[in-house]
Amino acid sequence: MSDVIQEILEHNRQFVAEKRYEVLRTDRYPNKGVVVVSCMDTRLVELLPLAMDLRQGDAKLLKTAGAVVSHPFGSVMRSILVAVYDLHAQDICVVGHHDCGMMGFSCAHIVKKARERGISDDTFRTLKNSGIDLESWLVGFDNVGTAVKQSVGVIRNHPLLPTDVRVHGMLISPDTGKLELLDV
Numbered sequence: 301m302s303d304v305i306q307e308i309l310e311h312n313r314q315f316v317a318e319k320r321y322e323v324l325r326t327d328r329y330p331n332k333g334v335v336v337v338s339c340m341d342t343r344l345v346e347l348l349p350l351a352m353d354l355r356q357g358d359a360k361l362l363k364t365a366g367a368v369v370s371h372p373f374g375s376v377m378r379s380i381l382v383a384v385y386d387l388h389a390q391d392i393c394v395v396g397h398h399d400c401g402m403m404g405f406s407c408a409h410i411v412k413k414a415r416e417r418g419i420s421d422d423t424f425r426t427l428k429n430s431g432i433d434l435e436s437w438l439v440g441f442d443n444v445g446t447a448v449k450q451s452v453g454v455i456r457n458h459p460l461l462p463t464d465v466r467v468h469g470m471l472i473s474p475d476t477g478k479l480e481l482l483d484v
Contacts (some may be wrong), residue, residue, distance in 0.1 A: 326357025343474040351477030366402030368450040396448040404442025
């Protein structure tokens with residue numbers, strides 16, 4: 301077990317023993333009826349909820365690389381639909397951010413690093429022969445605003461999304477938390 305995991309588990313034992321969770325108790329329904337799809341960038345972990353005035357229990361937060369909803373029948377869209385139908389969410393916000401690591405990201409970058417970490421050429425051939433197109437799946441984007449708009453489109457155009465659910469696109473500054481509503 302790594303030192304980091306040991307530290308996390310030790311902290312957790314103290315957290316539970318001291319009942320620090322009690323101030324965070326809420327139910328499973330988002331108080332503000334909102335789902336936020338945002339990037340997994342570490343700069344947003346605390347900044348984004350504070351910038352959006354979201355507290356424990358206010359929203360369902362989904363994190364993906366680049367805040368991208370890449371497939372209409374993938375796990376992110378499934379989570380959105382569960383939030384809409386079972387948890388009464390009415391607004392969905394896709395929040396990308398400036399200076400995102402997915403800008404200019406390429407499949408070749410990950411393939412190179414995977415090879416360096418021991419993934420064999422045989423594995424890449426097997427994936428290709430199985431119909432997996434890494435070039436179209438493992439890709440970033442050139443413009444974060446355009447990427448947010450594409451994700452908004454995937455959500456809005458989903459055949460199972462009710463027409464009364466509102467879908468918004470936003471950009472956030474990872475430095476200041478300033479939000480910008482995109483015209484989508």
